[in-house]
Structures are given as structure tokens and as C-alpha cells.
Amino acid sequence: MAKIEINKERCKGCLFCISVCPKGMLKKSKQLNKRGLNYAEFIDTGSCIGCSLCAVICPDCCIEVYR
Amino acid sequence: MAKIEINKERCKGCLFCISVCPKGMLKKSKQLNKRGLNYAEFIDTGSCIGCSLCAVICPDCCIEVYR
Amino acid sequence: MNKIYSRPKALKDVSTHYCPGCGHGIAHRLIAEVVDELGIREQVIAVAPVGCAVIAYDYWAFDCSEAAHGRALAVATAIKRVRPETIVFTYQGDGDLAAIGTNETIHAANRGENLTVIFINNAVYGMTGGQMAPTTLLGQKTATTPLGRDAQLQGYPLKISELLAQLPGVKYVQRTSLQSAQDILKTKQAIKEAFKNQMNNAGFSLVEILSPCPTYWGLSPLKSLEWIKDVLSKEFPLGRIK
Amino acid sequence: MNKIYSRPKALKDVSTHYCPGCGHGIAHRLIAEVVDELGIREQVIAVAPVGCAVIAYDYWAFDCSEAAHGRALAVATAIKRVRPETIVFTYQGDGDLAAIGTNETIHAANRGENLTVIFINNAVYGMTGGQMAPTTLLGQKTATTPLGRDAQLQGYPLKISELLAQLPGVKYVQRTSLQSAQDILKTKQAIKEAFKNQMNNAGFSLVEILSPCPTYWGLSPLKSLEWIKDVLSKEFPLGRIK
Amino acid sequence: MIERVIIAGSGGQGIMLLGKVLAEAAMLEDRFVTWLPSYGAEVRGGTAHCMVVVSDKEIGSPYIAQADSLIIMNAPSLEKFRPRIKKGGLWVINSSLAKPGKIDGRSILQYPFTDLAVGVGIIEVATMLALGCFLKVKHLVQLDTVSSVIKDFAPAGKEELIRINEQALRKGAGLR
């Protein structure tokens, strides 16, 4: 059992995390954050394996991983 | 039959020409030139072969070779 | 649940000014992680010259010096010689390290200064608006090569890491990329190696990192990663150079 | 009897200011001979930067430009681009080409400028009184390395010709010496090759010439030639590099 | 007459172009005009803005400390430029992306330009909608002049693009 937390206000919407997640746990938000950007959202379907790839690739250090 | 001419006032006495002559045709002068230096002298013993090595190595372009 | 991945201590808890998908953010974090893991935060001095990352000092939680464009390795040489007990690294763009700073780069390397160099190759000048860098690829369009870089006029992408590897004073040269999570992890290992070398007084170590600049590549962040994989790293092959 | 060896036309009939046994005089003459033999005296433009040979324009009978220390290849790049019909060469010392001018050297070479470079390596700064040059050998005593060059402090003799040979823009690199009449003749051939390359638009060509500086080697002229043969050319091996 | 307009939004929205179209139109109508892009490392990431001054006399500074009008295309710009408008100045706000909250004064035009643009066909014409809307109130330049600038700016053979932009402009001017 693992999960991540995304600091949505820091997110710049590069989509890197979405592209690397082996479990497809992330998606682009419909909403805008205060920067005016569509950010990455964690959709917790319980499949997160805590592999941390999303955090490793995030240029803005928005992601924390728990396991 | 060959010979060389040395511009003794240009000569700086480095002795390069003396060292390369296969026939030992050159020697250091006893006199000083106007620079105050012992220059190279051509002692024409008739053995000069006109190989031009002396001219090739002269840094001050003092030597002309005739053949 | 335990937190297994979080912001390194050496990285201040602030947002950066970088564009979305910019590699600088990743590289900054990797350095901070290595610094934390080696426990050297209170020993480290960074030298960040002009370039998009000029205000890296706002992001790193350790001592930092600015440097004039191209002079990072002159500044770092002096800092390290004055304070041999510190761990000094430079963080330089391709314009900085391989254009205006070529002289300082070659000579610091040749002196074998015991320094760590993190070299961010994004194949353009980011800070000034996307002009040609020494590393710009042939055919690549930039603000100053509107028709694409032409070998006849602008010469070839400069592989300065390969040049530096020739110098006896240089201990370690590795080229890595930020194109994938795996590559990022390899980059981190290389950075760690480069720092460890300095801690062991082994001499000049350099890690060249192929890094995305989506803004001036005119690509989306994701396409930028692909471009590194498919194009940039073909010209600048990854791996250990020395 | 016919005159079979005399002063080339491209060399003015004046005395030089060089020290006895200085290699600059030989190199000047070789260039003049090549220029005469190729019939290009009225096409040639020389760029002679600061160094003992700064007033080479007083010795050569063709157009010449001065250049600030280290900037010969920037000046030459522009002259050649503005006047592609001329034959442009630089005549640079080791301090000029491989210390202060390293950046200009690497980048002109990398652009593949269609230029000829005559590089006089005498392992010291002659003009300024015998300080360490980038090419100074380990252990060699100079005005600024009173205890001899120490790799730990001053790094290694820089083999910039080998570095340049790595660059795709570079056509021809050859290292020769003035240590004997035979080597001088080889040097002349190399110079000719380097000029011919330019005439054929083949790109950047460089001849590095190991040249005696008896004054700052503290040796007699003859001993200087020996030192090139026995010591200097061991560190800087002669021959075709590219 | 002097009108100082700040136009602000995010990088990809065509903010600079909006300003240039306005400036070019003013030039064609023989006004004095200046256009100034945003400065600084702000270019990275966040907001982009430009400043346009139109006048019938020589213009001193192209820099605008206090604007007569603000055209705001996204939320962060709203925050940033909120203090930079004169009392009683005109606000034109893209309500698709920016919710002004409480703003003093009555000169506020807010419409969902982005959403409307999607309606017209391409999201990029949101700026033309905003420009049209702005011009309807400020009458700085004729819509026809703007149309001719649009034609000028468009690459050859892009008739469709020109049509959509003009349509957006007119639609913007018709908003009420």
C-alpha cells in the first residue's frame, strides 16, 4: 500500500509524472491552480506501488511518496 | 664547387650554421661585428657542397648559397 | 505509512522560476539529494554563474556564490584553494561552460583542480531567449540560427566533455540525461561519484547532463524528453567518457 | 655559380630584434619561402598577436594585422570571412594560442574557419620575460615557477593540438620542430600543406612548431636545439596529429 | 489624449501579439504609440505582459506605472497588476481564467474570452475577443484598422485564420 501527495500549487503541469507512472495513478486536472495551470492529480485507486518514479522525475519537487 | 656568403653584420653568433655544416666550412670569428658579437665565418677550403643546411637553419637569414 | 520520498533538506521549500518541464529543477534536486546523502550540506559551496539557474542560491540551502558569465571555474578554483576543507562545485550551462567560459573550463580541468562540475547541456541559451549554444545541433533553429545551425557557418556541436577527458588533470567525465526516471537516477549516481571524487581529493570531475528546455526547443515538456532520447543523445552519447 | 639559397622576397631585407638562436627568425623565413613558392604574397594577410613576434609586420613583405593578446583567431576569422579571396594566417605563441586565447582557438577551429595557424611552441612566454606557458614542462623553471612547474599546482603541459584534432571542423594538425635542418625542412612542408589546404578551401589547418627560446630556457642556442630533441619533443611528440 | 494599457496573461496566450496589433493599428491611424514587453526572469514560467501607450502627442516613457486600462487574461496576472491601475481605470478581464473578486470602481468588463474563443473555433483568438471588447469602450482605434493589421500579420494563404480572428474581434466588440 502506497500513496503520493502532490503540492498542486507548486505543480507546473509538465505531465512528466503522469507519463512515468507504471500504474497510471496520475492525471491532468480540469481545474487550474493559482498559477493558472492544469496540475497533476493523484487518483488513488489503491494501486500505487510507491515506486517513486513520479517524484524522481518531477522538476518542481511537488511529490512526496508514502509507503 | 659551391660557396656561401654570410652577412656578418646580421649574424647573431648562434653557431647553428657551424653545427650543421657537414663539411666543417664555418667557424666562429675572433672579431666582433658591430653588434658586439662573434659571428660565423666561412672558411673557403673548397669543400663546400652547397647543401644549404647552414642557410636553412640560420635564424637570421644571413647566409646565401652559391653553386 | 512512511514518507519514502520527499524534498531533500538541502533544497529550500520554495517554488522555482523555471518553466514547466525545465530540467534545472530536476538537476537542482538531485544535487540536493546527493549533498544530503553525503552529509556535506554545511561544507558545500556552490558556484552558479549567469544562466537560467543564476538564482540557484534561492533554492539550495547551502553557501553559494554567483559568478560572471563563463567564469564559474575561475571563481571555484579560488574558493577551493582558499578553503580546501569545503566541497566546491560549479553548476554551469552549455553557454557558460563551453562558449564564453571555454578558456576557464579547459584550464581549470588541465590544472586538475579538485572540483565538481555539473554541466547542464540544454543545447540553447535559455536565460537570454533561446539563442544558439555551442552544443546546438546541426539544423536546430534558434533565435540566432533562424535557418538552423549550419556547419559551414557556425561549426559543429561542441563535445567539450570529450575534449576535457583528454586532459591528464581530469579524473572523471560522465554524460547522463534527464530523459527518463531511470536516466535521472543514473544522473544522481554520477553526481554522487563526482562529489565523492572531490572528497577523496581525486581531482576534476564533471557530469554533463542533457536537460530539457521545452521553452526554447519549442516543444511540450514531454516531447522534449523524447527529443533528448531520439535526437540529442544521439549526438551526445550517454555514458562514461573518462 | 648561381645563387641557390637566398632571402625570400616575402621577407624584408632587415635585421630582426630576436635573440641569437631564436626560432621565430627561422619560422618567419619558412613562411616567407612558402608564400613565395605558392605565389601568394599579394594575397596573404598575416595576423600576428602580441608576443615576441608582435612586430613580424616589420619583417614580412605582405599585409599584416596586429591582434590583441589571444585574439588572433577572432581577428583572422573576420578578415577571412570579409575577404574570402585572400589567404589569411595567424602566427601565435603558446601563451597566445593556448592560454589567454584558448577560447578563440577552440571556437575558430570548431567553426572550421578556413584559416592557417602557425603555432610557435617555445614552452615559455618570451615577450614578457620567461614566465610559465601552458606548454611549459613539468619541472621546468620559469620566472613564475621558480621551483619548476608542479602538476599539483599548475597542471600539465597542455597539448592543445591534440585537443583541436578532435574537432570535426579541423582539417590538418601537424607538430614539427626547428631542432635540426631536417626538421626545419619538414616544418616548411607542413606550413606549405597548411597554406595549400586553405587555398583548396579545406578548412582549419594548424602547424605547431617546437621552437627554441635560448634566452628564457637559460641555454645556449645550440643547447636549446638539443633540449628540443631530447626533452621537449618527448613531451610533445612530432608528427601528423590529424 | 493619452491612453496607457497594460495587457497581461500567460506565456502561450498571445499577449505580446495582442499588444502589437493594438500598437500597429494606432500607428496606422497616425498616433504616437509605444509598445514595451515585460522584463526580467518573469518570462520564465508565470505571466507575460506588455505595455502599450497611445497618444496624440510625443510619448515620454513607454513604461506604465499606473495604467488607464488593464486587459487581464489569467488569474496570476490579475493579482500582479491589481495595484497597477489608476482610480477609475478600465478593467477588461477574461473571466474564463480570472475571477476578479472585489474590484473598486465600475469600469469592469468581464467576459469568458477563452470559452468564447473555443466557441469561435480556436482558443488563441481569446485575445482578439478581449481587444474587440476593449476597443468598443475605449475607441482608441477603428475596428477596421485592426482588421487590416490582422491581415498584415497573418502569413500568406491563411485566409481562414484571418477570418476567425476578425470574427473574434467583432464578436468581442459586440459583447455587452
Place this chain on the structure above:
Amino acid sequence: MIERVIIAGSGGQGIMLLGKVLAEAAMLEDRFVTWLPSYGAEVRGGTAHCMVVVSDKEIGSPYIAQADSLIIMNAPSLEKFRPRIKKGGLWVINSSLAKPGKIDGRSILQYPFTDLAVGVGIIEVATMLALGCFLKVKHLVQLDTVSSVIKDFAPAGKEELIRINEQALRKGAGLR
């Protein structure tokens, strides 16, 4: 009192050292003194020279346009500095290497210092002979002070060298 001396010869002759020995001696005798080496690309090849000014007042320029004394150690220097001496100034000439030809005025000391030096044992002490000779006329400093400078300058353990130099100095002073 002010005395301006130009000392000139060829590179290897120890010209600079001659000047320094004189200057150092003057310093030890508490005079104001300056020493200036030759300038320029002249260093290459040809001649070397230095300028020494000794005075009992502060010295303005260490550069000597017109010398009170010339110490000339070889022929090219003679040509070069011929115009650089005041009327009635003192010439000290190394006749081994320089033949003065016609020189106006009577203050000429010419001796074959080089040949004499070979006699003393080493050619390098020609300068000391010249210095001794010069001092005998000009009394700028005591010979003893010069001796002490010679001792000071010599590397440790070079007693023989010191002896020969001193001998040359005294011999020079004795020339008449």
C-alpha cells in the same frame, strides 16, 4: 649633489647587477638612490642598460635623459648612448669591446676591462673593474661599502667569487 649614471653593455655582461651594486652601496651610505632597468623590446638581442641616480635630496625622475656619467661596456651601447651624456660628463669605456673614436671633452676613462677581467680570472668581473675605475673619479660611494655589497650579493660559500670581485673592484680603482 646629484649624479646620474647610465650603465650600458650587452645582455650577458652583468650590466643590471653593476647598477644594483652601485645603487645598493649608495643606499647603505644613506643617499637617495634610484635604479631603473632598460625598457622595451630592446631586451631582446642587443644592448642592455640601466640608470642609477644618486643624490642627497629626494630624486624626481629615475629616468636619465642626459647623464652625468656613462659606463659603456660594448660597442653598440657606445653608439646608442653617445648623445645621452651632458657636456663635460664622464665616460668610462670598456676598450676591449668599444673603440670610442672621437669624443669631445677630456673626461674619458678607457681601459680594456674585459681583457683585464680575463686576467683576474673570470670575464664577468669586467663590470667590477669598470665600477672601481668609475668610483675612483666620482667618489660616489666608498669602495668598502661596495665590498660589503658584493659580500651581501654573493651566494653563501662563494668566498672565492667574492674575493675575485673585490680584487677586480680594487684593481679598477687603481687603474690610472
Place this chain on the structure above:
Amino acid sequence: MKELRRKILITGNEAIAEGALDAGCRFYAGYPITPQNELPAYMSRRMPQVGGIFIQAESELAAINMVFGASAAGALAMTSSSSPGISLKQEGISYIAGARLPAVIVNIMRGGPGLGNIWPAQSDYFQATKSGGHGDYHCLVLAPSTVQEAYELAKLAFYLAEKYRNPAMLLADGMLGQMMEPLVKTSNKEYKLKFKKDWALTGCKGRAPNIVKSFYMREGDLERFNLTLQKHYQLIQAKEERYEGLFLKDAQIILVAYGTMARISKVALHTLRKKGIKAGLIRPITLWPFPKKAFVAKPSSKARYLVVEMSYGQMLEDVLLTVRDKEQVEFLGRAGGGVPSEEEIIKKVKKIL
């Protein structure tokens, strides 16, 4: 409508480039730096179109020395940069002056010292006018205050550089460089831009070899050369002072400002006049030679000068050196990106009067 088309909306940076091209400049070398990047970008597009040469050099040093070479070879050559980059060019500029080569250098000033920022400033006035490089030399220094003038002074800079075989500098700030304004291109007829260059390096066919150099080794030679230079500078000083004077006849307070600062001062001037305050303006167009003659015609001995700068008193010194009575001179300056506003100027004027 067609008629109006002659106007183009263009940045100051681009206008300078366009002026240079119209003057016949066919060689540009530069290195990127904000806020002048539009200039090299423009050149990179246009040079190939006109058969000229554009080089993005490896550094500012390389760029200025390329300009040295291009000019030595007879081309009309130019480089541009902004403050830190111009500091790096100082040695090269001194060489160009010493070799008597014509060349145009553009400085689009930003805030200093050091890296400073990229906001506009006028803090490099001393560097430009008092020779930031070594030796007693001068650049001609021209200061445009509108985009139109940026174009025109670029042409004038080439004309003067060629005429006097001397480097000429265009000194503007980031505001003028980056702003767009309408430009109407003008013909070159005022300037004869073809000068005989028998000194240029072309290969010595049919003539004695030419030498381009600034080195004078023999005793006395360099002093003689310097005396020639000084005469040359006196000639330029006598002939090339340029300024714009407004309302000087009856002015009680004369604003003195150049470049961007002059635009703002001009607006302040009009406002002041409207308020009945007798203000005037001297806008130096040449900063070197400084337009001394503008100060000769001063109307009433009671009139005061207010020097306004985006720096802390640099042109101020030239004004003080020029006016008779230093007490007459007041100063208002900001720097580091700060630009004195119309309001600040008016306030200061009121305080003075």
C-alpha cells in the same frame, strides 16, 4: 492607407540593426545578452539576405576582436551588447581606437554594477565617454531617444566612424532597445558613406604592404601617435557636437537629459510650460563630443540647469565642466532600474524654483 505603410513598428534594437544595414554594415559579430537580443536576432535573419556576415561569437571578446578584423579588412562592422558585455569589450575598443579603425559598438545599457539586472539604466556614461579602456582615446558616443532616432543615429554612427576612422558607440538603454515605436526609413543622401580605404588589408597587390596596428615600440613614436590622435579629437570636438535644444530662449530651468531620460524630460517640459513654468531642455545627441555649445547660448544668468539621469551623476560632471557657474546646476538621478518619472522631474523643478 497605402501611404501610411511606409511606417513600420519596430523595436529600438531592430531599428539600430536596420539603420546599420542601410548604412552599408555588412559584418556583425555579437554575443547574446539581454536587453539587446533582438538586435543580433534581427541581424541573423537579415545579414544573409543582404550578402553580409553574421557571427554569433563565442564571447564578447571574440566579437569585438572580430569587428577589429572585419574593419581592418575594410568592412563596415558592428557589434552590440549590454553593460557587462561592454565592459568585456574595453580592451578591444581601445585597440580599435589605437589602430584607427572605424567600427560601431552598441551598448543597450542595463542596471549595474556586476550582474545587476536587466532593467534599463544609464550607468555606463562614464565608461562610454571617458574611455573605459586604457589609454587616452575617445569613442564618438551617440545617444538616441526614440526608435526613429535609433535608426538614424545608427547610420550617423557609421558615417562618423568611417569619416574619422574612429570607433563610434551608440549608447541607449534597455527601454529604448526593447520598446517598439513607428519607424520611417530615410535615405542615406545626407551621408557620403564611401570612403577610400587605402589602409585596409586586402592583400598587397600592386601596392606596398599595409599594416594595421596600435603598437609603437620606438621611443617617441607612441607619443607622436597620441598627439595625432589628440588633434583628431579636437577636430571632432569642434565639428561634431550635436544636441536638441527646446525653449532655451526664455528658459529659467533647463532640463539636461539624453536618451530615454530625455523623452520623459520632454513630456515634463511640456507639462511645466503648460503650468506657466519657463522650462527648457538640452538633449545631448552626441555625448562625446559633449555638446558644449548648447550651454553657451544660455539666456539669463539666473537660469538653472537640472540634469536628469538614470544614474547617480555621470553626465552631470560634463555639465559641471561646461557651465560657468557650478551653483547653477541641480541633479536628479536614479539607477539600477529606477527611472525618474515625469512627476519626479516636475516636483524637483518646483523645489528648485
Place this chain on the structure above:
Amino acid sequence: MKELRRKILITGNEAIAEGALDAGCRFYAGYPITPQNELPAYMSRRMPQVGGIFIQAESELAAINMVFGASAAGALAMTSSSSPGISLKQEGISYIAGARLPAVIVNIMRGGPGLGNIWPAQSDYFQATKSGGHGDYHCLVLAPSTVQEAYELAKLAFYLAEKYRNPAMLLADGMLGQMMEPLVKTSNKEYKLKFKKDWALTGCKGRAPNIVKSFYMREGDLERFNLTLQKHYQLIQAKEERYEGLFLKDAQIILVAYGTMARISKVALHTLRKKGIKAGLIRPITLWPFPKKAFVAKPSSKARYLVVEMSYGQMLEDVLLTVRDKEQVEFLGRAGGGVPSEEEIIKKVKKIL
């Protein structure tokens, strides 16, 4: 005799190096150039002896930026060069000023412009005093006129640099650099040379990270920083003016000269006095801040100033800016290796009076 031994005969270049070492300088980086080569040569011998660092850099640019780094790391750091090399350092000097780092830069001036020659000159006065680099900054500029003073001012330069966290320049010419004169070393007791450097980069053990920088990106920040700098400069101006004044009380003609030119002027002064001419001398020791106070105490309103320089009127401008009445000021200058002689000065004085 033993007593006299305390004097050593030494070149000006070496005296500066020795002064620097005595002040605690432990970092030197430089690049060879005549006429200052004795300085790095001396440092290359002495630094290892005192545990300091000597680096022959790859260029002047590298050298000045090494000094930036060494100073940032807390060392007393120095570089030296001569005119062309100093031009190359202008960007670096501006950065040092912008980062508020102490450092000492030595310029042993030679003839310019360009390569010029290696004869002495004073043609870099403007560059030194009016900031040859970009931005509104100042170096402290000290001008020794004897070898003894070269030693002492080297120490003072470090003291002032450290005290004000500002670059200080020693400005001398090739004559002073290469000549030998007796030197008596003095103690440091006048100067407290230990300053707390809590800003230096040492690794952030037990404190918040330190940042050394000159970049101020946010709107307004750089202007604020500049205002701080300006205040700082005013303080220096108020406190650090230094000059030597001779016979000013009754002088009818006051020579104004610095460095080598002041030595020569001093001799001329004595000759003039002997001839009954009431001459005086102002010898600025600090060129920036320029010693304005020396000109306040002027005796008779009829007295004239004669500025004597090895350049064509550079310090002259500071004198003109300082005196009340410009008509009082006369000038004598030569450059490019030309040095006004005692006789020329006397002749000029006679012509004036």
C-alpha cells in the same frame, strides 16, 4: 652598518607585493604583462613561503574572477596587471564592487591606447576613478609616488578594501613599478586588519547559508542596493581623502600631480622655490575619493593651479570639478611614454606667471 641593513633596495612592483604580504594577503592571481612582471614573479616565490596561494591564471579575466572567488571565501586577495590587462578586468571589477567584496587590484600603467608600448603613462586615470566597468560603482584608488609609498599604500589598500568591503586599486606607472629604491618595512599597527567576515563562504556550518552575488532581479531591489552603495561612497568620500600638500600657504602657483609625475613636480617645486617663485604642490594620494579638501585651503584667490599628468587631461577634470574658478587651472600633459620633465614644468610655470 648593521642598523642600515633594515633598508632594502627593491622595485616598486616588489614593494607592492611585499606590502600586500605584510597586510596579510594570501591569495594572488595574475597574468604576465610588462611592466608589472616583477610583481607576480615575486609573489610566485614568496607565497609558498608564507603558506599563501599564487596562481598564474590562464588570462586576466580568469585572474580577476579568481580574486572574486578568493575574496568570497574570505581571503585577502589581489591581482595585478597593466593597462590592456586591466581593461580586460573591468567586468570582473564591476562584479566585485557589486558583490561588495574586498579586493586589491594593481594597475602598473603603460602607454596606450591598444597595445601602445610598455613605457610609463598615466592614461588610465579615468578608467580607474570613473569606473571603467559598467554601473555606478567606485574603486578606491591609491597612487603611490615612491617605492616606499608603494609598499605602504599596498597595505592601506587592503585595509580600506576590507574596511569598506570594496575593491581598491593601486594606480602607478611602469616607471615606479620597475625602478628600485630603498624600502624600510613598517609595522601594521596603524591598521586593524582583522575584520569579521560573517558574509564569507565557508560552508554553512552552524549558520544560515551565505550568498555572494550582485544580481537583484526583483523590481526595486537593485535600486535599493545602489542607494546603499551610494551612501557608502559618500562615507568613503567624507573619510578617506588623502593628499600631500607642500608650501600651500603662500603658493602662487600650485602644481597638482600624482605618482611618478608628483616626484618630478616636487623637484621642480624646489627648484622654483630656489628661484624665488612661490610654488606649491598638491599630490593626491587617493585619486578616488579625489582629495577635494586639498583645494579648499587655497591661500590667495589669485593663485593658479598647474595640473601635470602623463596623459592628456584626465585628473584635470577632477581638479576643474573641484576648484571654484576654472580659469585658475592650467595644464601640462604628455603621454604614450612621454614624461613631462622638471624643465618643462618650470618653463610652463614661468609662462603662466
